[in-house]
Amino acid sequence: MLKALWAIIQRELMRLIRQRGRLLSAMVRPLIWLLVIGSGFGTMMSQYGTDDYQQFLVPGLLCMVLLFGAMLSSLSLVYDKESGVMRMLIIAPFPHYWIILARTISATIAGLFQTILLIVILFALGFLRLPIDIPLFLLGLVVTSIVCASAGTLIAVFSKTLENFAVIMNFVIFPVFFLSGALYPLKNLPTFLKIVTLINPFSYGVDLLKHALLLDMPKSFSAEFSIFQDLLCMVSFCIVALIIACLRFSQATVMENLANLLSTPKHE
């Protein structure tokens, strides 16, 4: 089973490296935010006494890469459902829920891989300022990546097609990112938005990285929840999301649909 898991991870990473465009845009996207939005808003904010807006953005942007990397990777399960890979997986000698877990793990690693690349770039450009709480930083990256991957898996097992990819981008990825504290502190938000951010598991990932990275930030820009609360919320989310995804995937009707995909010849 470990060999199978390793093969699934290897395949995911291989695809990631081969799709240069995907990798490049994953790196460029946060840099644009940092350099364009970051300096634009930074100038405005400096009038109010903080000139560290770019620094404030770093944890959020690292999380953004995890969000895009891990979630898009686990969402590709929907495409896999209609492709030969899923056929190989459902006939392989392990329980079917294992497919869900293995895909989530490989998506987590795909997200982390891209984030590590970005960390190297940010460090080289001088945007990653010491001191950093390194153990907490690593823990935060891993847990947040699992959150993003599990969320993607959960969506993937319930959706039949992802034909309209823009829908997922507009209604899932962007709201999750904007309402997470990645771009601005949460405490002054109107109540309704504040509730949404509290439900959003991604907020706690951003917050955890703020704990690790923004050690000498002014109080108004530093982390807003406790480390314990961050971890508790994220871990519970992952457990619940994965249990639901596994149960759903093992349902007889889902398997019947998958089985039918094996036997509807298209006559190429």
Place this chain on the structure above:
Amino acid sequence: MTLAIQTQNLGKKYGNLQAISSLHLEIPEGQFFGLIGPNGSGKTTTIHILSTLIRPTTGTVLVAGHNVVDDPVAVRRKIGLVFQESALDRTLTVEENLQFSGALYGLDHRLIAERSRKLLDLFDLDGKRKAKVATLSGGMRRALDIARGVLHQPRILFLDEPTIGLDIINRRRIWRFMKQLRQELGMTILLTTHYLEEAESCDQVTFLRKGELIGQGRPDVLIRELGAFILEIESDEPEESIRLIQPQLGSPVQEGEKLFFRIPDATFSIGRLQDELQGHIQSFNVRKPDLNDVYIWKNSALEGGNTAC
């Protein structure tokens, strides 16, 4: 005799649709077994149940000694599957596909490499090792799919319409590969097909019709039992021809203007019959029966009439 596959009273219902009902199958180890029937006869549903992908509604199913409901993982470990739709990753190369699939069965890299080399050689694919699957022709892709299906040396191989959608040359190639594979590995093979001439090399065939088993036996025996020859007649006035022939050869199977009669005895005087029919018929043809005829006669007996499907 050890049984590779055993089903008792197997049934599957989708909502109100009874896809298969009370199916009893016993397939001895090492046999080349053909499951035959038109589309919608329940072949694919049967294969999906035997390969643990869907659950039966009633009955028990043992595959390689394991119950498909209680221990699907153990069953999947011992079977190989080649479906109508290929189970390959089009974005990976031929070699990478085999490595990926082999790893899913827990085989190590070197063993997979060694076995793939042999299989790709056997299937004339050794020149395509580094080619992306998307660039392969339909026939090559099917061959690779079969290589993938036997890479872990399963005890039972399921082939669901392995030649569907292929042209005649590629179909023959696939059959040549299958023959070589059986000689090399000696596994049990369960084949479904609706090209009946392909099933003639099976050790045993079973006919399915609307989810029910309607006949079973060795192809050569079934064909011999049907008759020595088949008489095919084309006639503008079929009733008249039937009136003349029926007393001698029994009821025909009718397909439009064509009439098929069984000639049970090789000593039957065909010449005299031909004289009697002079003026009533457009064509007169006597040929050896094949598995198609067996199926058509079994089917028409069940339909109660004299029209074939």
